[in-house]
Amino acid sequence: MEPSTRSKAIMEFLKPRVGARVKSWLEICTKCGQCADTCHFYLAADRDPKMIPAAKVKYLSEIIRRKGEVDDEFIQKAYDCIYHECNMCRRCTQFCPFGINIADMIALTRALLFSQGVCPEALRSAIKNYHETGNQMGVSEEDWLDTLTWCEEEMESEIVGLKIPVDKVGAEIMYTINAREAKFYPQDIQEVAKIMHVAGASWTVPSKRGWDDTNLSMFVGDLKTSRTLVENTFARATELGAKKVAITE
Amino acid sequence: MDVLALAEGPLLWISLGVFAVGLVTRAALFLVESREKDKIFWQHFKWKWVLATMAKWLVPANRTVAKDPVFCALAYAFHFCLIVAPIWCLPHIIYWETSRLAWSFTALPDGLADWMTLAVLAIAVYLLIRRLSSPDLRYLSTASDYVLLVITALPFLTAYLSVHQSLGTGNLLGDNMQLIHILTGELMLVVVPFTKLSHAVLFFFSRAATAVEFGRREYSI
Numbered sequence A: 001m002e003p004s005t006r007s008k009a010i011m012e013f014l015k016p017r018v019g020a021r022v023k024s025w026l027e028i029c030t031k032c033g034q035c036a037d038t039c040h041f042y043l044a045a046d047r048d049p050k051m052i053p054a055a056k057v058k059y060l061s062e063i064i065r066r067k068g069e070v071d072d073e074f075i076q077k078a079y080d081c082i083y084h085e086c087n088m089c090r091r092c093t094q095f096c097p098f099g100i101n102i103a104d105m106i107a108l109t110r111a112l113l114f115s116q117g118v119c120p121e122a123l124r125s126a127i128k129n130y131h132e133t134g135n136q137m138g139v140s141e142e143d144w145l146d147t148l149t150w151c152e153e154e155m156e157s158e159i160v161g162l163k164i165p166v167d168k169v170g171a172e173i174m175y176t177i178n179a180r181e182a183k184f185y186p187q188d189i190q191e192v193a194k195i196m197h198v199a200g201a202s203w204t205v206p207s208k209r210g211w212d213d214t215n216l217s218m219f220v221g222d223l224k225t226s227r228t229l230v231e232n233t234f235a236r237a238t239e240l241g242a243k244k245v246a247i248t249e
Numbered sequence B: 001m002d003v004l005a006l007a008e009g010p011l012l013w014i015s016l017g018v019f020a021v022g023l024v025t026r027a028a029l030f031l032v033e034s035r036e037k038d039k040i041f042w043q044h045f046k047w048k049w050v051l052a053t054m055a056k057w058l059v060p061a062n063r064t065v066a067k068d069p070v071f072c073a074l075a076y077a078f079h080f081c082l083i084v085a086p087i088w089c090l091p092h093i094i095y096w097e098t099s100r101l102a103w104s105f106t107a108l109p110d111g112l113a114d115w116m117t118l119a120v121l122a123i124a125v126y127l128l129i130r131r132l133s134s135p136d137l138r139y140l141s142t143a144s145d146y147v148l149l150v151i152t153a154l155p156f157l158t159a160y161l162s163v164h165q166s167l168g169t170g171n172l173l174g175d176n177m178q179l180i181h182i183l184t185g186e187l188m189l190v191v192v193p194f195t196k197l198s199h200a201v202l203f204f205f206s207r208a209a210t211a212v213e214f215g216r217r218e219y220s221i
C-alpha cells in the first residue's frame, strides 16, 4: 500500500525530532510502574492504569511503529490523552530509574499533532493573535496604550504622582504582563503600579510587541512562535536598556 | 563435534561477541544520532550533573528508594547478583583458565555464588508475581516483559540445577542440564542488545540526558 499523504507528513515531521533519546526511552522502559503514583492525574483518577505516565507514550510509539499510518480516531484518542491526561510537569521522570522523560515525549506528540492541524481551539486562536498583534488576546497597540493611560488616570486620585512609565529608556526593570490583564483584569496592572511606586522602583512598560509574557504556543509545541515571543520581550528590554525583566504573577 | 562442544565453543564465542559488539554498537549509535538530533543535550552537557545522577542511581540513594524501599532493595540486589555471580563463580573461571585465553582470577566462595544465584531466582519470582498481581503492571506489560524476565532468570535456574545435579541423572533433563545452562546463558546474551535489556548500556545515556536537562533547570536529577 502507498503511504498516505498524512503518514508521509507525520514521518517527515518526526524524522529530525525522534533522536537517540526518544528512541532509547521508548525501548528501555521496563514497565516497572514506579512512575505510576508520582503522577497527579493517576492519583486523581483513582489509580486508573491508563493514567500511568509510561502508558501515555504509547501513542507516540504506535505512530512510529505504524510509520505514521494512523486514522482520525487514533489521532482523537492521542489528542485526548496528551492534552487531558498530562500537563508535562516532569515529576514522573524524577522517580523513573532510567530518567525517562515522559513530558518531553508528550510535548513531541503535541507538536506532531499541531503540525497536522490538531490542537485545542483556544490555543489556536491565541497563536493567531500572537502572530497578528504579538499578544494572546489580540489587543492592538492603540488599545494597550489606552488601557495604560486610563489605568494611570484612575489611580491618580488615590496616589498622587503615580505614573505608569511607558518605554522609559534606562529604567532598571521592564515589566510585562499576561495579556488577559489588559483585557479583563486591568486592576492587576494598577496594583503592580502601586507597589512599584511605593517601592520607588525604576521601571517601565514596553508599548510594542513583547509586553505579553505568556507563551501559550509552547503548549502545542509551536516552538517557532514560542521563540518569536521570547525574542520580542528580549528585544524590547535591550532597546530600553532594562537590566531586568519582571513578569506578572 | 557434539552439541556440548558446539555450545561451549563456537556458540559461546558468537554469543559473547553479539553481546559485546551489540552493546558497544548501541552506545555508538546513541552518540552519533544524539550529536545530530539532540543538539540541546550536547550544548548544555556538564559532567557535574552526569556524575551526580550516577552517584544517586547506581547505588540506592535516590527518591524512588524512599518511595518504594522494598522494590528498590530487591531490584538492586537482583542486578548486583546478576552481574557479579556469572563473572566470579568458580565454574566460569575454570572455563576461562582451561580456555585458549588461560585467564585466571579469584573466584567467589562456592557457597556465596550459590546464594547469589538463589537470590536472582527468588527476586525474579518476586518480580514476576509483582507484574502478574498488580493491575497497573498487567496493563503496562507486553509479552516481551514476561519473556525477558524468564530469559534473564533461566541461566540462573539451570546453573543451580546443573551444579547441584538436582534433577539426578539418567533422565534427559538431568543429564543435559549443563548444556541447557550454556544454551540459555547464550540466549540471554544475544537478546540483550536487541531488547529493552539494552538498558545495560542505555541506562547510562538516558540518565545522563535527563540529568543534563534537569540539572540545568535545577530539578531533582
Ligand code: HEM
Residues within 6 Å of the ligand: A030, A031, A032, A097, A098, B058, B075, B076, B079, B082, B127, B131, B145, B148, B149, B152, B192, B197, B199, B200, B201, B203
Ligand atoms: C545484561 C545485564 C542486565 C540484565 C539481563 C538486566 C535485566 C533486567 C530485567 C529483567 C529487568 C526488569 C525487571 C522487571 O521485570 O521488573 C531490569 C530492570 C532494570 N535494570 Fe537491568 N539488567 C541488566 C543490566 C543492568 C544495568 C547494567 C543497569 C544499570 C546500571 C540496569 C538497570 C536497571 C534498572 C534501573 C531497571 C528498572 C528497575 C528494576 O526493575 O530493577 N540493568 N533489568
Ligand code: SF4
Residues within 6 Å of the ligand: A028, A029, A030, A031, A032, A033, A034, A035, A036, A053, A054, A095, A096, A097, A098, A099, A100
Ligand atoms: S518508571 Fe520509568 S521505566 Fe518504570 S514504567 Fe515508568 S517510565 Fe517505564
Ligand code: SF4
Residues within 6 Å of the ligand: A038, A039, A040, A041, A052, A053, A056, A085, A086, A087, A088, A089, A090, A091, A092, A093, A102, A103
Ligand atoms: S509529566 Fe505528565 S505523566 Fe508525568 S507526572 Fe507530570 S502529568 Fe503525570
